Amino acid sequence: MTVTGPQTTAARLVHPAEPGPGPWHRDAVIYQVYPRSWADADGDGVGDLPGITARLRHLVELGVDAVWLSPFYPSPQADAGYDISDHRDVDPLFGSLADADALLARAHELGLKVIVDLVPNHTSDEHPWFAAALASRPGSPERARYVFRDGRGHGGELPPTNWSSAFGGAAWTRVVEADGRPGQWYLHVFDRRQPDLNWDHPEVRADFEDVLRFWLDRGVDGFRVDVASGLVKDPTMPDWHGPLRVQGVDTDGRPHPARDQEGVHEIYRAWRLLLEEHRGDRVLVAEAWVADLDRVARYVRPDEMHQAFNFAYLLTPWRAADLRQTIEASLRANDAVGAPTTWVLSNHDVVRHASRLGTPARGGRMTGIGADDPQPDGPLGLRRARAATLLMLALPGAAYLYQGEELGLPEHTTLPDGARQDPTFVRTAGAEKGRDGARVPIPWEAGAPAYGFSTSGRSWLPQPREWARYAVDAQRGVPGSTYELYRAALRLRRERHLGRGDLRWLDAPEDVVAFGNGDLVVMANTGEEPVPLPDGARVLLASDDLPGDGTLPPDTAAWVVPA
Template identity: 60%
Template sequence: MESAATRTEWWRTAVIYQIYPRSFADASGDGIGDLAGITSRLDDLAALGVDAIWLSPFYTSPQRDAGYDVADFTDVDPLFGTLEDFDTMLERAHDLGLKVIVDIVPNHTSSEHAWFQAALASQPGSPERARYIFRDGRGPDGDEPPNNWESVFGGPAWTRLTRPDGTPEQWYLHLFDSSQPDLDWTNEEVRVEFDRILRFWMDRGADGFRVDVAHGLAKAPDLPDFVITEDIDSMGAAQMGHPAWAQEGVHEIWRRWRAVVDKYDDRILTAEAWVEPLADMAAWVRPDEMHQAFNFPYLMTGWDARALRDVIDASLDAFASVGAPATWVLSNHDVVRHPSRLALTAPNPQGQGIGVDTPGLGDASTGLRRGRAATQLMLALPGSAYMYQGEELGLPEVLDIPADARQDPTWHRTQGERYGRDGCRVPIPWNADAPAFGFSPTGASWLPQPAVWADLARDQQEGAHGSTLEFYRSALRLRREHGLATAQLSWLDVPEHGLAFQVGDVTVMTNLGDAPLDLPGGDVLLASGEVDGALPPDTTVWLTRS
């Protein structure tokens, strides 16, 4: 029997499945996914073989940024159901052996949050305004923003208030949409309130939190101007010293949160921290801070053997240096789905999205081959892995969403210059012949689903030899059976367009080039594509010794 001293904490090896609630399953028929819909599909996730689910925000919200604009952090938006629906969902998940991680958004609130409404009704310098970042403007009439910061969604990061009589007033900071005012985390009242919010959800049974914008919150005290001299990824200015990102003050906040979480058994904090290099990201997962951090440098690495080996080595070294597990991720609700991203022949425009006229679009068959190969490579790496809903079906990015159907603030704030993230958020297909492909009983869908979703629906792939769904199931089962998440990785020599390593009793090989690779000896456990004597391009194989 495993002792407490030798037991591996669940989060160090878990495969965690991200649910984007509004696009997962709709039980009410209004075209927006909900908690009851999630509950109805939990058996499918347990059968897939994941260990936990992470739910993007379902809190009370005006939904100007799909729920990341929170008006009440301790209630469920009627779009998604009720607190009782949450409790039912969580109980069913736990019955199935699934942990439940909820998203928390501490950098900002909705502009409709009671605190911000109170700030609007109060005077400059009031306690109500001190919860947020209000400043007087620059220039003789204060008509210039307090600094030159840009919003992640495009346009200025400041909005000016106007009194009822039309008199212009102070400005407030919003690193995202103007409906998402940034909180001032130097304010103790803000800190106490989030202590309460954490306890609220853990008292209900939540197993942890994915922390949105975990490299934000702390800003340089004097809010200096910052000139960006080169193109950077969305939320990726941290490595360039941007005064709004990756400031030392965030670590005090996370140490406080860790102390709150550690009073409960077996709960975790996972950081969404867009920080480079990986050696710096490791600061977010020191023993008294977060448990995990998303590995965005790995996610953003292209289909290149040398680059992948370098980022894998850097990841294993950086996270091990602070006693944290490496984490691996390829897709989520903010990035182009990896089958489409890995097929691009031009640089990936992270944060901007892709559409029908994006330069360098690859073909779908190449994308699916690379997507499957990349997934099988990822699931062989030691540590924890994250999946995004629909990737087990091989879903690509949706490119042709009509302009009048798009909802991402990025699209609207840039007047259509950037597509935004709608393409990875289209509701997923469950049944080929059902309304909305089984997403909603009425056929309603908040974003239009492409006709090809019928061929990719879950019921079409269930039990079908070679389907992406069955491939994922096999990969997750074999990962667990062979203990890949806890094994040591050792590299093997292979031509430069390939990757090969030993992990436990499994040999892993990926061909990222154009020519076949000779296979070492051994029996094929699993391959992402057809293997016959040699490893074809864009394919991964797992082998065991004969």
């Protein structure tokens, strides 16, 4: 049987191009900076805001439009800063409010938008509100800001529900009352040091609206909303009989009682109005781990948020049929509400895709990789990661990059257990290795202490010895390097307006994802055999060297212009 290249005339339109210029977020490429692992300016081994400011030009040279900063607020750091004790300040570990202002000013001077994390589902157990709740009696106004309940059983010794924490173990912790007796239980969907707020309480809503105004007035361009689907809980507090700690539906079709409840949408409609009161094009981004793409799209209806992370795409295996299905379903769901689709392959909560795609599963959800686990195929993973990135950056919509992926960084899969800090590792007694492997400080200079992350050579997580070859200075200006591939892809994406383009499926071999975007043909070969490129096509960019015989090798992607 003769295998031919994509038939560029046999196209099926899935997504139309957007007419003319529009709001920046609809086609932006946004780069996530994890502050403690980006750059350390004071030598204590933990990244900080001055370190970020000093390295912002890297993002300009890379070619992104905006930067998203993970939390830098005051926190006891029980969950790497996602346990916040004050939402209106900067933790001394990362600097000061003056440093935050300087970072915003420098980013805007360089033409970069800045999105900051907002964590509204819970606070730290060291937040003044929670300290007041513990010091108060059951039923008090102070406790009403959180989710306190009496226990079940004869003496209230059993948790109020059977819910499990996302980090392992029970989602409830019992407190000791002022008189020394065991008392009520409080809900923590994550670590016990992260008590969930009660979003039915008007004071909680008012306070977070004030937090939004505080940072908007300082000049931030938007908020990435942590656990966006989880703020409102089912008030009946039913037990959960679905898969343990999996986002999905219960046995009778209901969503998890602590996820994707109708009440969250009222909150985001109010926030959208608040943002529109401020000058400038400010955005809300939903971190909504919801399995159904149509339900995710409800978060980005015209009067709610502007973007929602496409976790379905992140979790899609490196197989053409699966990719085509997820891409089409994503575009159709978001187009139905007039929102851009927001693509992503890696972030601080998942195994880096340069390692994830090198496993036999070719991707999917993983709970970390340790030294005793089967190790990914590094070269294969990187080859697929480069191809997957080229495919993603050609899709219409917005895209997110995670720091270090432009260097081809793999997961640190041999991180010693004694160095791990993720509460998931602790709460599962090591059964899940957790997220630390994706959070290791990135390498800037091959020959410098801590690879240039810190002048002192200190690093809050140990960096692998072999990471020198991934350093920025080892790749800058080197043809074929992953860094230069990203730069070229981002330049062409901007020049050809791919983020605002259309998507037309092209007839192609079974193992190939092939589509048109404008006059560009995009091909990704997920199979095991080479496939032909379109006859006479001119290759603009390929994820790896092409053999010169008019074919696309396995695990390779290319952007071509047909003859």
